[in-house]
Amino acid sequence: MWLVGARGAVAVTSVTGLLAVRAGLTGTAGCVTELPQFSGRGLPDLADLVVGGYDVVGTPLLKRAEQLSAAGVLPGPLLAAVAGELAEVDKRVLMLPVRATAAETVEAVIGDLTAFRDRHDLDALVVVNVASTEPRPADHPAHADVTMLRGHLEVLPPSALMACAAFEAGCAFVDFTPSAGVRLPALDELARLRGVPYAGSDGKTGETLIRSVLAPMFASRNLTVRSWSGVNLLGGGDGATLTDPGANAAKTASKERVLSEVLGYRPQGSTRIDYVEELGDFKTAWDLISFAGFLGTRMRLEFTWHGCDSALAAPLVLDLTRLTAAAQRANRSGALAELAFFFKDPAGAAPAGLAEQWSALVSFVSALDAA
Amino acid sequence: MWLVGARGAVAVTSVTGLLAVRAGLTGTAGCVTELPQFSGRGLPDLADLVVGGYDVVGTPLLKRAEQLSAAGVLPGPLLAAVAGELAEVDKRVLMLPVRATAAETVEAVIGDLTAFRDRHDLDALVVVNVASTEPRPADHPAHADVTMLRGHLEVLPPSALMACAAFEAGCAFVDFTPSAGVRLPALDELARLRGVPYAGSDGKTGETLIRSVLAPMFASRNLTVRSWSGVNLLGGGDGATLTDPGANAAKTASKERVLSEVLGYRPQGSTRIDYVEELGDFKTAWDLISFAGFLGTRMRLEFTWHGCDSALAAPLVLDLTRLTAAAQRANRSGALAELAFFFKDPAGAAPAGLAEQWSALVSFVSALDAA
Amino acid sequence: MWLVGARGAVAVTSVTGLLAVRAGLTGTAGCVTELPQFSGRGLPDLADLVVGGYDVVGTPLLKRAEQLSAAGVLPGPLLAAVAGELAEVDKRVLMLPVRATAAETVEAVIGDLTAFRDRHDLDALVVVNVASTEPRPADHPAHADVTMLRGHLEVLPPSALMACAAFEAGCAFVDFTPSAGVRLPALDELARLRGVPYAGSDGKTGETLIRSVLAPMFASRNLTVRSWSGVNLLGGGDGATLTDPGANAAKTASKERVLSEVLGYRPQGSTRIDYVEELGDFKTAWDLISFAGFLGTRMRLEFTWHGCDSALAAPLVLDLTRLTAAAQRANRSGALAELAFFFKDPAGAAPAGLAEQWSALVSFVSALDAA
């Protein structure tokens, strides 16, 4: 598992949690692949994951973990118990290489990934993007054409450059962020050319998760959703990034997609993300749904979600690594639409409702196992 | 369609809505069987339903409809347009027969049902219980043994006596209430003996509907639900009945079942129903769910549902009538577990999550159609 | 009472309500001046108010009232009963005069106001601004200097031009909107010069009303408010106007003032207004307050307000007219800070908490009465 953004909240929570689970210090709540449905299905063991990664800052993992502990995300005693091992992982987190040209940067990344895979003798390596959300890049024809792209790597934003290097190095890729990443058609083509699988985009951990079960409920009951408005208040590193209007727009678009896909129409109302520094990693989302039933009667549902984003995201990063590694071993290539369960904006042709995504996930693992 | 409790809020909303839909005055929002998935599947037409029924009070349907209109449930202009037809239906609503013995009462009911079926030349007749919720009856061995029951009909509460009469008359039965109705094993046996189908119990129109999509979400994400508390505030006739502790207990039990069935454990917290007369037919339900994720992090979800109970229930009564009539024509007998989608406490072996219930419903209609 | 914006939702609800109260068809819920504290205190009778006004559109009052009735704001039967009288009032609602120069427009308005006052033999006339919210005007030195202003009337936005004309005509003025209106220092000077009173700005009918009681609670309990975020979802004419960023900014600024004034510091978080057409005149506001108590313990309060804006505003328009007319009769001039109870952004030196504003209001009426 190669984490891009390895010193961020999600990454540090994943790694600390992985070490704590291995040490038997905590349970596996929140880990989907630990449910009975997936046990004995040939997924790689949590014990066998080796962690490395990149970041653009040098803050020690332990320091970041202490901040998360002060913020109520990581229990203090547990952190103390894994501090030594965390320092070991820290040595395997490198500064993101920046070279004179995009092509040279890609070469450097390929070098790092290959070296890591060789040193640890890994049969599959999954690069997971948990770096800060980027603004949406300007359109460019090379985004849609892998041949043109190879001569124009400078048109790729960092997330996509990373996906490109991963594929060229024969690694699988998971995009947990709403950044462009693997969404550019040329990268999908590249993954298929290189015979490696990928999954994305944008981990589904809060408001959209709820929407993906409530919207199907309204649809199957033939209730007309007239408006669906949402507001998300969050602090933390991710919240700060989202004060950038470009990044914010990328995120809200992926949040509204589920509604129009499930309902077949776009209800009124908008989705907002506001940065409130003091809320830290605990996000509050509030949604108001106004709907009409028989004889036009007007009714409402509202919900408030108080979730800890990193605690929700971290186990999914482990799940996605296990599932994507298993897919790579089974020689799957291109988009893993069957992992839509985990994403706000799933790559590949996938149902939008959570329950159907769940069925697809269960079948996917059975099929891998049978293969 | 024979409505037991035909002068109540649910019944009157069903009938008024049916007449308005037929007259092209309103759409079919809230009618599940009007979704594209079910069109052309051989269900009886809304236009072909003939309505009759029983009640224990004589309030004219129109008067009750006017009350519902003043309460914001039925639009005034629409009511004016169907007032004449409503008066026609009114003539077919009889006083519930009460005879010296339970056996004689059953005979009288069989007579009424048979006469109605013959007069209107119906190929299927569905008796739908939308009468006031009853207290849970005292246990009796005859409840579990159809042979013993025939000699002890007096041990049946009114809902079960009605189901018994319906089956003996060769009619299908739908129990939209949490009353004992068809839940007694002896009645299930009787339905199978008589070769008629039935569905129940307790229409799922509010808090439990939401629970049936949220609980599977927590389960599939491996999040531990620590407590789930709910409060329901409602007025209306149903609310008044539920001030009776016996009726209230029947209802809250059927509300909590979904949680333990989906989650596999019973979270802390209770579900309350409080009567607040002035809220009328508009019910407010509030639920607080406290859950734990990765590393034990504590999080919360709360929702508030402001629904109009009759507007939610009425189209389902029409749906259930169509579906059960089609099942009767297709010679199904006994519990229709495939209609679990509609009920808080489904009869027969049925999944507890709404999405799986939906799949079961779609398959059921396809199979009937193919048959 | 001269209503500017007389064909809008607030105005039409005020007038319809006034007629209905006079006819004994409805109670006076929502009318502050009908509380026992104010009875027998020499305020003008509701029966004595004569209504005229301006608008820029010609939609008949009755038509607008019917729309409000369809939207659930005005009860249908009541509207029918006062339709005739509403048509009478309609004749007294003029098109807003627009002349070649601002000075000529002012002359025309003075003419209309004087004629109305004479024709109906009124001893006091109150002009009430309930027109659409305007964008904030560009700064100009004449805004602060009444002498310079007289040569530069074209720098005034419509609300301020109306206040100017009212004062020159010897009328009192109430600004129920967040527009510039009487807030410009030159207009305050003018009111004092002309010896007429005024009150404003921006009727307090929802979220800010609640904030004006909750913020003092946190302050007096020495609880530290860390963040206070709010979102307002509304349709209706007012909502549509607020999609204009300038108008929206004017409104949200006046909503946040109460917090910093009461608490003595500005908590994190922002206040948003979003237009959701289908919600119509029923507004939903949701606020999340995060606060810290003893030993830094973090806690939260959230509220959801579902209010009908016009039904809340309309009786206050009547209250303000009575109170301001009484002040005019008592020869008060300049800002009536004692009416801060009614406003989000009170003119004059006024306390920010609702309870203190209430005390000030009660004393004010006693003093007028004693005078």
Place this chain on the structure above:
Amino acid sequence: MWLVGARGAVAVTSVTGLLAVRAGLTGTAGCVTELPQFSGRGLPDLADLVVGGYDVVGTPLLKRAEQLSAAGVLPGPLLAAVAGELAEVDKRVLMLPVRATAAETVEAVIGDLTAFRDRHDLDALVVVNVASTEPRPADHPAHADVTMLRGHLEVLPPSALMACAAFEAGCAFVDFTPSAGVRLPALDELARLRGVPYAGSDGKTGETLIRSVLAPMFASRNLTVRSWSGVNLLGGGDGATLTDPGANAAKTASKERVLSEVLGYRPQGSTRIDYVEELGDFKTAWDLISFAGFLGTRMRLEFTWHGCDSALAAPLVLDLTRLTAAAQRANRSGALAELAFFFKDPAGAAPAGLAEQWSALVSFVSALDAA
């Protein structure tokens, strides 16, 4: 300060907080008497309070504090810093004496209080009841007659017996609980006979606090509250006690009083308290208020309060001790109605709205200071 129930959550949080404030380790958020309005007003210094008390269990204060720390109420590092001093206080917490007769028990308590006052050379001693809520005692004529009472001390529940002993020992008394305590008329008489002041009952820290600002808002706006329903979910020791129906009834009655007193009528709806063990000391209260405005338009407000009961109560215990001690020094005797700000069910003739209670409190301290 003599705490009855000194090993409970409220008491331990008060004491730990007091030590931490004195040591300069934390601020005084939540302490009302630390607001600028009260500084330099002659209240006893926090530094001068000496703590002793009673309990019926022997759990060390430090152990209870560690439990509260694990539950997120007390910050761990702060607790470590005051552990030594906490152990000192622990020595001054005695087992509640239980003697053969009530009269002998009273004698024993008088002995303990007198010894404590003498040993620490205190000029005033305040006994504060923070013990578990008791069921309401059966009525007895001696409750209303101090002379009769002296011969029938066995008819007093523990809280009242404690108040009796405190008064006889010349101590002031604060009842922070909804128990009978000083509410019995005979005890009020006794306090006046002995010339000592008392305050109570039932600390106002959550739902009722909010109600005491919202209800006056509805009243002063002449809005008709049609129903007000509330539910309180709480764990902790207090929650467990309230599963006893008697104790629960005492508490909900004191919660509803504010509504009828402020509004002048009793709206529909009830207030519930449910024990949910896993919520611990963090209580969630949800209230739904349905109200009618102008022309009968129906509107709603709902709020959710997530508060930490002990963190809210603890600083008030310190406030009440300082204020009551100052009153005792100023020779006040009988009920201190001016402390109504702190209580759900204030003793003496006091206004029910929080803002008026606040004014009364400020005046009270000024008057003491002037005296």
